[in-house]
Amino acid sequence: MGERKRRYKHLFVVVIILLTVVGFATEGYAAGAVDDGLLPEEAREAEGKVAYLTFDDGPSSNTIPILDILDEYKIKATFFVMANPSEEGMQGYREMMKRGHAIALHTYSHDYRKIYTSPDQFFHNIAQLETFLQKNFSIRTKILRFPGGSRNSSSKLYGGPGIMRKIIDESKKRGYTYFDWNIDSTDGISPAISVYTITSKVINGAKGKEKAVILLHDINAMDHTVTALPTIIKGLKKQGFSFDVIHEGTQAVQFK
Numbered sequence: 001m002g003e004r005k006r007r008y009k010h011l012f013v014v015v016i017i018l019l020t021v022v023g024f025a026t027e028g029y030a031a032g033a034v035d036d037g038l039l040p041e042e043a044r045e046a047e048g049k050v051a052y053l054t055f056d057d058g059p060s061s062n063t064i065p066i067l068d069i070l071d072e073y074k075i076k077a078t079f080f081v082m083a084n085p086s087e088e089g090m091q092g093y094r095e096m097m098k099r100g101h102a103i104a105l106h107t108y109s110h111d112y113r114k115i116y117t118s119p120d121q122f123f124h125n126i127a128q129l130e131t132f133l134q135k136n137f138s139i140r141t142k143i144l145r146f147p148g149g150s151r152n153s154s155s156k157l158y159g160g161p162g163i164m165r166k167i168i169d170e171s172k173k174r175g176y177t178y179f180d181w182n183i184d185s186t187d188g189i190s191p192a193i194s195v196y197t198i199t200s201k202v203i204n205g206a207k208g209k210e211k212a213v214i215l216l217h218d219i220n221a222m223d224h225t226v227t228a229l230p231t232i233i234k235g236l237k238k239q240g241f242s243f244d245v246i247h248e249g250t251q252a253v254q255f256k
């Protein structure tokens with residue numbers, strides 16, 4: 001009788017352990033689903049919808065406010081940075097890294113008169129940024145965004161017609177992958193662009209898209225970007241988007 005009792009006791013212990021494991025697993029799943037803010041059916045439909053928030057031209061005095069909002073929503077973004085060796089700038093790169101965001105290239109100086117005179121000048125400027133990022137932060141990346149995008153028309157003023165074609169061809173030879181965007185928030189046009197305009201450009205632009213690469217800016221004067229960000233994130237979540245950073249394996253969005 002004692003023997004049988006012990007056996008039941010063992011069985012009882014095993015059942016308890018199993019129930020605990022199953023309980024944890026279920027709870028983990030449920031927590032994940034709640035985190036998305038989606039009902040299970042919406043979550044299934046949303047599978048594969050990915051938004052890439054990209055911030056150009058930083059770091060700036062808006063970097064930390066932007067990072068704080070991203071933290072609040074547990075979202076990672078991609079920063080196409082320039083060189084900003086000020087104390088504020090250095091802190092900006094450190095925080096981007098510490099909080100798990102992606103850093104990619106956007107030229108050292110962003111000065112069209114220099115970068116767009118020739119492919120050599122362009123890649124000299126990129127090399128300066130790469131050295132700066134490697135030396136100070138051990139950042140190495142071959143992902144880049146051209147200032148103004150790959151189809152900007154201002155570059156012709158400095159490098160003649162066909163300058164972007166030449167730079168694009170050279171970028172491929174040198175092993176870079178460039179990213180344009182398929183949603184322009186228009187926040188970079190001027191600080192006068194309203195929060196409403198920035199928000200609705202993104203929310204409306206994302207409708208019907210599977211992959212949304214969203215152009216935003218991290219610039220001192222562009223406070224409206226920061227104010228618009230929570231509404232943009234909530235709106236995209238409501239449309240079923242999840243968020244990711246741009247990395248080596250991400251399929252590039254490029255203007256045709």
Ligand SMILES: [Zn+2]
Pocket residue numbers: 056057106110146147148
């Ligand atoms: Zn830029």
